[in-house]
Amino acid sequence: MKLLILAYAALSLAALTRVNDKNFKEVVIDSGKYVLVDFYADWCRHCMNLMPAIEELAETYADVPEVEVVKINGDEDGRKMTKKYDLPGFPTLLLFHGEEKPIEYEGLRDAESISNFIQLASKIRLPSAAEEVSSLVIQLTDYNFKTDVLWAPYKTLVLFSENDKKSKKLHSIWNDLTGVYAAEEDQVRFGRVDLDPKNKPQIKNMLTLFGVTHSPMILFFDPAKVDADGLKRPAYYSGDLSLSGFTNYVNIVAGLDRDTEGRLSDSAGRSHAIELLFAKNPADVFPFIAQLESQIEKSGVEAMIEQKVLSLVDDLKMLAYYKRAVAHYIKDGKASLERESNRLKTILAGGKANVDTAALDYMQKRYNVLSSLLKH
Incomplete structure (x- = not known):
């Protein structure tokens, strides 16, 4: 029943560096970098929930030489560091920079919020996107595709597209779609995969698995739909690339009833x-x-x-x-x-x-x- 998900999970991603008491000084303190350290324990449920975000951050900063993201098992080979920095519990995120006192992160536990903290504290900025993207559009990579799409409790319409002038209008429509269905986030959401060549390492697995061959390409994912052979396959969207076209499609496949301005129609709520x-x-x-x-x-x-x-x-x-x-x-x-x-x-x-x-x-x-x- 979950062959597609298992196949996706089997595709390996770049490993998050794990440090310990012995190499902590060399990798973290003496590196000359800003190093975010995730102190975790295997038995900690909150640690496991946070780990996908930490893995995503490690990949995000993989090409930023001044910043590194690592993890340390504070209940095994990281007990000395746990004691040294007097941790309140697990998970704890500390940002180190040389011999300076580390800064504890206490905000929301998602990759975007933690990344903002790193950039503010280090004054090192990630390259910004060329266009404005709605915060409600899920930016997808191999690292969050399973949790945000395949295992999600909602349906997702995903746009695979390049970040070029030709796609600019479509991206704007995608932003508008999130506004149309803002009140239906528990039922349907909208994701985007940026096909820019520089993103290839972060998206190559999903491109292979779903046969993404051109831009734009739009797939509809319904986690509750399982084909007769046990696979969960997305549906290919081949309709009109307009706000009304997408709205009509989403209303049908998600059982919703909104117009292009987000208003409910006269049939909404009825049986x-x-x-x-x-x-x-x-x-x-x-x-x-x-x-x-x-x-x-x-x-x-x-x-x-x-x-x-x-x-x-x-x-x-x-x-x-x-x-x-x-x-x-x-x-x-x-x-x-x-x-x-x-x-x-x-x-x-x-x-x-x-x-x-x-x-x-x-x-x-x-x-x-x-x-x-x-x-x-």
Whole structure:
């Protein structure tokens, strides 16, 4: 079932240098460099979670002669250094520069944040990109592809492209896409692989594994989708290279419903199966939802979609609201639904100026549900 992931994991990457008590002075103190040292222990879960970021940093600074990133097992052959620097626990990151007192890093534990710390402390800057890239676009290499794409809990549309003038417009669209789906980060994200020749050592494994042969090339990864032969294969995107083209595609493959400005459409939040039952007999909605929730807990959403009980666009997060709305309808008739619908319509007309995105989305979905019920 995980042959593709295992094949990817088997492709080796450059090793992170491990130091110890004996060579610490030579490699760290006397090197003349700024050296970030990751003090870790094998039994420490937080250390293992941090290690991919440390490995990525080691590769990032591999071609920066003034900076080096290393690790030391503070519970084995690094116990003397652990004691000498009076570490509070594992993991601990210390930045050394000669005999100066090391600086402890206490920020967020991701490669970008740690890299910013190194650059600020050392006053050594990494080469900057030629164009502005949204912070929401995942910059992918062999080092983070597994965790950020193949093993991720969300779907990912990945752009493989060169960093040239021809691709500049496409990169701008990619930035816009992250804004369109900013409220859906738990369901879909957008990654980019820079095919600049200088990046070849950091991306060669994924290029081979996924058969990337030209620029631009766009692949859609769904970690939940497994082919009949047990492999997890990405889908090749061959549609229109425009914001509307990408938006239409993402809406279909991720079961979302946004326009190019990030607004939800009139169908967002609705369940056609529930609406059909409501049109025949509103009271039938309650046992249907109860049975549906039980089946989902037992067999999962995918099984319900395969059995055509649900469609990909049905919003299961709105089941509780359907029950409340139908209960009000049975008790008070259309009047109560109309009052709430008009109230929501007034708020929505004010737009994003006075309501945050998440609240606005939920209001739009509620308005859509009420509008659909009032039509019956």
